[in-house]
Amino acid sequence: MAETPASPPSLPPTPPLWRRLWLPVLVFALLALVPFVWGERFILGLVTRAMIMAIAALSLDLILGYGALVSFGHAAFLGLGAYAVAILFSHDIVDAAIAFPVAILVGAGFAFVTGAISLKTRGVYFIMITLAFGQMAFFTATSLSAYGGDDGLRMFHRSEVFGTRILANDTTFYFVVLGTLAGCFVLLKMIVGSRFGRVLRGAKENERRMRALGFDPFRYRLAAYVIAGAICALAGALFANLGMFVAPAYMTWQRSGEFIAMVVLGGMGTLIGPIIGAIGVTLVEEWLAALTQHWKVIFGPMVVLVAIFARGGIVKLLERVAGK
Amino acid sequence: MTAPILSLNNLHKAYGALKVTDGVSLDVGAGELHAIIGPNGAGKTTLISEITGEVALDAGTVTFDGADVTALPVHARALKGLTRSFQITQVLPGFTVLENVATAAQAHDGSSFRFFRSAGADRRLNDTAMAALAEVGLAARAALPAASLSHGEKRQLEIAMALVSQPKLLLLDEPMAGMGREETERMVAVLMALKGRYPMVLVEHDMHAVFRLADRISVLVYGQVIASGSPEAVRADPAVREAYLGEEEFG
Numbered sequence: 001m002a003e004t005p006a007s008p009p010s011l012p013p014t015p016p017l018w019r020r021l022w023l024p025v026l027v028f029a030l031l032a033l034v035p036f037v038w039g040e041r042f043i044l045g046l047v048t049r050a051m052i053m054a055i056a057a058l059s060l061d062l063i064l065g066y067g068a069l070v071s072f073g074h075a076a077f078l079g080l081g082a083y084a085v086a087i088l089f090s091h092d093i094v095d096a097a098i099a100f101p102v103a104i105l106v107g108a109g110f111a112f113v114t115g116a117i118s119l120k121t122r123g124v125y126f127i128m129i130t131l132a133f134g135q136m137a138f139f140t141a142t143s144l145s146a147y148g149g150d151d152g153l154r155m156f157h158r159s160e161v162f163g164t165r166i167l168a169n170d171t172t173f174y175f176v177v178l179g180t181l182a183g184c185f186v187l188l189k190m191i192v193g194s195r196f197g198r199v200l201r202g203a204k205e206n207e208r209r210m211r212a213l214g215f216d217p218f219r220y221r222l223a224a225y226v227i228a229g230a231i232c233a234l235a236g237a238l239f240a241n242l243g244m245f246v247a248p249a250y251m252t253w254q255r256s257g258e259f260i261a262m263v264v265l266g267g268m269g270t271l272i273g274p275i276i277g278a279i280g281v282t283l284v285e286e287w288l289a290a291l292t293q294h295w296k297v298i299f300g301p302m303v304v305l306v307a308i309f310a311r312g313g314i315v316k317l318l319e320r321v322a323g324k
Numbered sequence: 325m326t327a328p329i330l331s332l333n334n335l336h337k338a339y340g341a342l343k344v345t346d347g348v349s350l351d352v353g354a355g356e357l358h359a360i361i362g363p364n365g366a367g368k369t370t371l372i373s374e375i376t377g378e379v380a381l382d383a384g385t386v387t388f389d390g391a392d393v394t395a396l397p398v399h400a401r402a403l404k405g406l407t408r409s410f411q412i413t414q415v416l417p418g419f420t421v422l423e424n425v426a427t428a429a430q431a432h433d434g435s436s437f438r439f440f441r442s443a444g445a446d447r448r449l450n451d452t453a454m455a456a457l458a459e460v461g462l463a464a465r466a467a468l469p470a471a472s473l474s475h476g477e478k479r480q481l482e483i484a485m486a487l488v489s490q491p492k493l494l495l496l497d498e499p500m501a502g503m504g505r506e507e508t509e510r511m512v513a514v515l516m517a518l519k520g521r522y523p524m525v526l527v528e529h530d531m532h533a534v535f536r537l538a539d540r541i542s543v544l545v546y547g548q549v550i551a552s553g554s555p556e557a558v559r560a561d562p563a564v565r566e567a568y569l570g571e572e573e574f575g
């Protein structure tokens with residue numbers, strides 16, 4: 001044999017911690033500073049919305065970036081979470097301690113059922129079938145005449161937290177959303193680095209190899225799909241609270257497409273990338289919309305340019321700039 | 325004789341009119357290195373895939389380690405100890421060399437539905453993986469992405485992955501294919517060292533290697549086993565000489 005080491009061979013070194021941490025620390029530090037620098041309600045609301053979209057994009061990255069599963073119906077989970085909170089509210093169940101867990105369970109349940117079916121297919125069929133489930137959720141919402149149908153459903157105030165109205169304060173709500181985003185980020189970081197995450201990533205690398213090693217990719221993908229659905233529904237629960245309003249428009253296929261754009265532009269399979277992508281897209285959209293009503297004509301080419309010149313997304317670009 | 329580790333009973337498989345496996349029956353004894361040789365397109369890779377469950381049989385049964393596994397899917401057979409390497413290497417290209425092997429070890433180390441502890445920092449998996457990498461001579465490459473390995477090194481990596489898979493039978497599909505002289509020698513040495521430790525089914529075109537390694541040889545031609553026996557018996561078999569007519573390895 002080529003080598004017969006006397007002592008057990010030593011493990012290869014891991015990269016230094018700061019290398020992996022500088023970008024998340026920077027992003028979260030900037031977000032934490034926003035309320036102190038721009039106290040205006042409008043700015044606060046806008047960035048809060050951007051962070052909620054970031055939670056949704058983060059959850060999509062688990063299945064898209066780490067599982068290579070292009071789900072085109074992800075907005076359905078946002079809508080489901082939002083509707084769960086608003087519908088409970090209309091029945092006088094206004095406490096987040098009940099409404100949020102229900103929203104999460106609804107998202108997880110919908111993901112389990114639709115995932116069990118759609119994950120039997122691959123590639124473009126998977127895209128189509130998730131799109132179909134997303135549209136199903138959308139049209140179901142429009143037909144809910146008891147809950148506003150097309151017009152949507154209003155909440156008279158934000159969810160209570162154990163009987164208190166602390167979320168009514170916009171700054172408090174801002175930090176609750178920021179904390180949720182940070183919590184989801186840490187949770188998903190742990191998941192993708194765990195044994196479970198390794199199987200998910202491995203099945204993306206080479207499914208045939210993973211089967212031959214003894215793994216059944218379906219079970220891991222389904223579990224990832226359920227986790228993603230649950231987290232996105234949590235984003236939906238926050239979204240309902242932001243504007244105290246829900247509508248079928250929350251789950252259009254265009255929004256699902258936007259989530260994909262956020263993940264891809266920010267950097268698939270990086271978690272921090274989709275956060276940056278979601279915030280960037282939300283802010284740029286807002287800015288362009290204020291400049292001209294034809295903002296989509298400008299936004300489209302911008303997306304194309306980033307996709308061409310920043311392969312691997314904004315994160316890769318930043319790392320190249322900050323690196324050597 | 326002890327019970328065979330693998331028993332193939334009258335396997336049949338056709339792709340349209342092409343009978344790719346045509347009534348194959350053979351046993352692999354415990355501890356035996358059983359080589360399968362045959363011309364290109366004879367159905368050797370297909371036979372391996374029928375054993376692992378990747379290719380569904382039209383008829384016949386596969387008995388492994390005393391149990392009928394014919395109805396089991398690929399991953400379930402793999403967990404029972406049916407471990408294969410591929411003719412066209414199948415690694416996890418974006419993973420490091422170490423993580424490739426650690427992933428293989430993980431399959432046999434309890435449930436993978438563990439969500440929080442870092443797998444990359446798992447000492448037990450990493451130590452197991454490093455030991456296997458050292459055994460095949462790849463320890464120095466552990467930190468590199470698998471995609472950056474040479475062809476021969478990827479073959480070695482596949483062997484390392486097989487070693488940590490708690491194999492009860494190794495199915496090796498042309499482990500020397502596309503290798504240079506030196507790499508082939510190294511692989512023969514690795515297989516020599518494994519021989520006796522694990523029963524093996526070895527598909528290989530390199531006749532020098534086959535005759536040095538094999539305890540028994542089966543010759544597959546057009547999906548049928550035309551000869552099976554000791555290397556000497558197979559070498560002398562007139563039907564085999566006919567099938568390999570003109571190939572100097574048999575001269």
Ligand SMILES: Nc1ncnc2c1ncn2[C@@H]1O[C@H](COP(=O)(O)OP(=O)(O)OP(=O)(O)O)[C@@H](O)[C@H]1O
Pocket residue numbers: 339342344362363364365366367368369370371411
């Ligand atoms: N999925 C398939 N569909 C149709 N024909 C197939 C399929 N897989 C293999 N074949 C055919 O079956 C025959 C046997 O293929 P196989 O790969 O098993 O041969 P082999 O003995 O491994 O050859 P080699 O020595 O070249 O690796 C070939 O003619 C091949 O073209």
Ligand SMILES: [Mg+2]
Pocket residue numbers: 368369370411
């Ligand atoms: Mg072959």
